[in-house]
Amino acid sequence: MSFHDDCFVLDGHTDVPTRLWEAPADLGAAQPDRHVDLPRLRRGGVDGVVFALYIPPPLSPERGWRHALELHAATERALEPLAGRMEIVATAEDLRRSAHRGMTGVLIGLENGRPLTVPGALDACEKLGVRYVTLTHNATHEWCDAGTDRPAHGGLAPAGEQIIRELNKRRILPDVSHTSDDAVLHVLDVSKGPVIASHSSARALCDHPRNLPDPLIREIARKGGVVMANSYPAFIDPAAREADRKRLDLVLPTLLATEEAYMADPGAHWQERAQLFVDHPLPPVSRDRFVDHLLHLVNVAGEEHVGIGTDFDGIPEALQGFEDPSRFPDLTAALLERGLDKAGVRLILGENFLRVLAQAEAI
Numbered sequence: 046m047s048f049h050d051d052c053f054v055l056d057g058h059t060d061v062p063t064r065l066w067e068a069p070a071d072l073g074a075a076q077p078d079r080h081v082d083l084p085r086l087r088r089g090g091v092d093g094v095v096f097a098l099y100i101p102p103p104l105s106p107e108r109g110w111r112h113a114l115e116l117h118a119a120t121e122r123a124l125e126p127l128a129g130r131m132e133i134v135a136t137a138e139d140l141r142r143s144a145h146r147g148m149t150g151v152l153i154g155l156e157n158g159r160p161l162t163v164p165g166a167l168d169a170c171e172k173l174g175v176r177y178v179t180l181t182h183n184a185t186h187e188w189c190d191a192g193t194d195r196p197a198h199g200g201l202a203p204a205g206e207q208i209i210r211e212l213n214k215r216r217i218l219p220d221v222s223h224t225s226d227d228a229v230l231h232v233l234d235v236s237k238g239p240v241i242a243s244h245s246s247a248r249a250l251c252d253h254p255r256n257l258p259d260p261l262i263r264e265i266a267r268k269g270g271v272v273m274a275n276s277y278p279a280f281i282d283p284a285a286r287e288a289d290r291k292r293l294d295l296v297l298p299t300l301l302a303t304e305e306a307y308m309a310d311p312g313a314h315w316q317e318r319a320q321l322f323v324d325h326p327l328p329p330v331s332r333d334r335f336v337d338h339l340l341h342l343v344n345v346a347g348e349e350h351v352g353i354g355t356d357f358d359g360i361p362e363a364l365q366g367f368e369d370p371s372r373f374p375d376l377t378a379a380l381l382e383r384g385l386d387k388a389g390v391r392l393i394l395g396e397n398f399l400r401v402l403a404q405a406e407a408i
């Protein structure tokens with residue numbers, strides 16, 4: 046525990062802003078209906094956490110951009126009363142400084158770059174302190190192909206190449222979680238700086254298009270980036286992946302049918318939508334299988350290129366033994382037990398991401 050406390054610990058991807066937009070909550074108090082709250086981040090020794098502004102794929106660029114601003118406003122409102130304990134930060138140096146002061150630093154990401162074609166959106170991202178942009182969500186859009194949809198551009202459209210260059214200029218990391226394999230290669234080719242995968246695990250261990258194959262993991266590492274393992278059971282374990290596929294067939298029609306009503310009045314609809322998943326649970330998957338993915342990433346990419354992006358509060362269920370951020374010390378113990386040395390664990394827990402973030406700042 047003292048070793049864990051001494052490490053800078055970062056969770057590279059959570060969907061807290063969407064939960065706050067659906068229903069405001071006091072993150073300073075226990076929130077048993079959610080994964081992330083300050084007491085559990087503290088117990089888990091988490092120093093930094095990325096809050097992703099998630100844009101649902103059906104939203105037009107204009108509407109999506111308005112939604113991003115709403116999510117950001119909901120986040121600011123929730124953090125206001127926590128000043129001095131939890132704060133939005135923008136740089137690697139800020140993250141370290143707030144950790145030294147005993148605070149939890151919140152870094153802002155944008156999940157689904159579709160709205161970036163809206164005039165002024167790129168500049169506004171820089172002003173809001175957005176530090177990475179996940180280029181797509183589950184659907185291919187005007188300028189980038191998604192891994193879980195039909196490709197339309199062979200990776201990036203010309204407008205997408207331009208957006209990668211604009212992100213580089215603004216010190217914002219391109220994030221290839223959710224994109225197609227061709228798009229990963231295309232982004233690596235165009236980007237002047239490192240590229241991250243903020244919440245993707247290893248396809249060699251669980252064959253899901255959301256996970257990365259070994260050759261792409263190696264390419265991201267070669268360019269100096271970091272692959273941050275996602276803890277969603279359906280991306281970790283083949284049986285859970287199969288159960289998730291069947292579950293999606295059952296729940297997707299209802300999700301699509303209620304999407305408009307949900308966007309207009311999230312407070313009235315989020316619970317019934319969440320219940321769909323509770324009614325069709327995945328088989329349990331243990332933390333050890335997540336550790337398998339982290340060790341595989343280390344073997345393929347090297348320990349300097351691996352991190353953790355849990356996807357907490359964006360996933361309907363979590364792993365057994367890694368249910369929420371309070372369990373990070375157990376993950377540290379498991380990584381040490383499985384043979385990683387302390388220096389390597391320290392890199393994976395957060396130092397790798399800090400290094401990559403600082404590199405983006407130096408472009």
Ligand SMILES: [Zn+2]
Nearest residue numbers: 156223244359
């Ligand atoms: Zn995601």
